[in-house]
Amino acid sequence: MRSNWRDCAAWHSEKLPMNTSSNEACKLYDVCLSQFTGYYEEKQFGGLANSLNQMINSDPNFILGHCLKNGIELLGTNSAFYSNTLSDNINNLIKTSELLSNEITQREKFHVKAIEYLHKGDLVESIKIWEDILIDHPTDMMAIRMLASGYFYTGNSIEMRDSIARVLPKWNTNTPLYNYLYGFYAFGLSQTKELEKAEKYARKGIELNHLDGWACHTIAHINEYRSTFNEGINFLLKTENDWQTCEFIRGHNYWHLCLFYLENQEYEKIIDILDNNPSFSKPQMTIDLVNSSSLLFRLKLDGFKDSGYLDTKFKELKNVFNDRLIQHGYIYSDSHMAMIYAMCGTDKEKKVYLDSLQDFISDTNFSKFIRKLNLKISGKLYEALFSYGEGNFSKTVDLLYPIRYDLFKIGGSNAQRDIFNLILIDACFRSESKRHNTIGQGLYFERLAQRENSSLTKRLGDRYFINEFYENL
Numbered sequence: 001m002r003s004n005w006r007d008c009a010a011w012h013s014e015k016l017p018m019n020t021s022s023n024e025a026c027k028l029y030d031v032c033l034s035q036f037t038g039y040y041e042e043k044q045f046g047g048l049a050n051s052l053n054q055m056i057n058s059d060p061n062f063i064l065g066h067c068l069k070n071g072i073e074l075l076g077t078n079s080a081f082y083s084n085t086l087s088d089n090i091n092n093l094i095k096t097s098e099l100l101s102n103e104i105t106q107r108e109k110f111h112v113k114a115i116e117y118l119h120k121g122d123l124v125e126s127i128k129i130w131e132d133i134l135i136d137h138p139t140d141m142m143a144i145r146m147l148a149s150g151y152f153y154t155g156n157s158i159e160m161r162d163s164i165a166r167v168l169p170k171w172n173t174n175t176p177l178y179n180y181l182y183g184f185y186a187f188g189l190s191q192t193k194e195l196e197k198a199e200k201y202a203r204k205g206i207e208l209n210h211l212d213g214w215a216c217h218t219i220a221h222i223n224e225y226r227s228t229f230n231e232g233i234n235f236l237l238k239t240e241n242d243w244q245t246c247e248f249i250r251g252h253n254y255w256h257l258c259l260f261y262l263e264n265q266e267y268e269k270i271i272d273i274l275d276n277n278p279s280f281s282k283p284q285m286t287i288d289l290v291n292s293s294s295l296l297f298r299l300k301l302d303g304f305k306d307s308g309y310l311d312t313k314f315k316e317l318k319n320v321f322n323d324r325l326i327q328h329g330y331i332y333s334d335s336h337m338a339m340i341y342a343m344c345g346t347d348k349e350k351k352v353y354l355d356s357l358q359d360f361i362s363d364t365n366f367s368k369f370i371r372k373l374n375l376k377i378s379g380k381l382y383e384a385l386f387s388y389g390e391g392n393f394s395k396t397v398d399l400l401y402p403i404r405y406d407l408f409k410i411g412g413s414n415a416q417r418d419i420f421n422l423i424l425i426d427a428c429f430r431s432e433s434k435r436h437n438t439i440g441q442g443l444y445f446e447r448l449a450q451r452e453n454s455s456l457t458k459r460l461g462d463r464y465f466i467n468e469f470y471e472n473l
């Protein structure tokens with residue numbers, strides 16, 4: 001963990017000057033940036049939320065401090081789009097930057113603009129600005145980290161990978177946070193299926209900092225894509241004490257561990273995590289919601305016998321996150337809310353959910369980008385999930401099959417979006433339509449070709465037509 005927090009002079013010497021003369025604010029900016037980049041809470045400053053507030057209190061006119069705080073909130077949850085407080089904060093930030101226009105740098109102005117676009121859900125424009133910043137300032141970690149999130153939410157893996165490759169050689173190896181670039185680059189490589197190279201970079205990141213939970217997370221992805229599930233279990237258990245220190249990624253690493261357990265049908269280990277791991281038993285963050293709903297749905301798809309347990313867990317999840325019924329935006333997290341309503345929502349809740357989605361799409365306060373994306377994908381995707389929950393599998397196939405190659409645009413990782421492949425295959429097999437059954441066989445073979453050692457995939461096929469298919473060959 002770090003202790004050498006950078007003051008005003010240090011940031012200046014790195015050619016990253018900021019508009020505050022408060023050394024305390026500058027150091028706290030470093031504290032916050034470090035936590036955001038490393039997915040951990042700096043305990044001596046009371047964690048990320050506290051240090052963000054302390055930073056702003058140290059200098060209320062600190063432009064990049066406000067950009068960092070608002071950006072973190074906007075990248076965290078769809079609820080941010082509906083927060084009046086956040087809206088006021090961003091309007092104040094824009095006004096302050098205009099008032100200080102002659103005193104602040106172009107880099108600071110760009111960051112404000114990126115946040116302004118982000119607030120409207122216009123990730124495409126925010127991404128362009130962060131990329132522009134990095135042309136002249138390749139060591140601006142706030143731009144790098146936010147850009148990585150931007151590419152994650154837009155599903156642009158190649159761009160995510162290349163954005164790090166462009167800046168990595170320009171860093172001095174002694175500069176704080178340098179080590180995290182390896183994990184970021186490795187993750188991009190894992191999403192573009194360059195697994196050998198991804199592993200090399202992830203392991204280098206871990207070698208530089210064994211507490212790098214994101215680099216450890218990338219090793220889990222590599223094992224997932226290679227179908228080396230036992231290797232994944234061994235790695236995560238061996239490094240558990242290290243990535244446990246990263247509050248913002250550890251729950252998700254347990255999710256990866258559960259995916260490996262699911263392959264082996266080690267249900268009791270999954271139930272233990274669901275019941276006793278706070279990220280699952282007391283979910284709070286959006287990532288907790290995503291991990292839990294996706295894991296419960298996968299258990300259901302794998303034919304987990306105790307459906308009463310799954311029902312109870314889905315209902316508990318709905319109760320915690322029910323205020324998000326009318327909050328839309330990024331489809332990646334919203335689709336995991338739709339999974340919850342598909343499993344335990346009332347007809348009224350599902351109607352409110354879909355009606356409020358239409359309101360979001362019609363709301364011109366939001367950017368064309370996010371409204372168009374929702375218009376093209378989310379309505380069909382959420383209705384497909386609801387139909388699945390209602391046992392109308394044929395409707396699920398009709399809605400989901402035509403958009404399956406567009407689903408990368410909703411963001412998230414290949415491993416996370418894999419849930420939609422599983423749902424589609426299962427729905428094809430369960431549909432009364434013979435044509436759907438045949439489509440399902442094709443999708444089953446397609447998935448098996450990608451993951452030759454996946455017992456989960458084989459079980460999915462075995463339950464329906466595959467035995468019959470082979471017998472009739």
Ligand SMILES: [Fe+2]
Pocket residue numbers: 217221252256413415
């Ligand atoms: Fe992941």
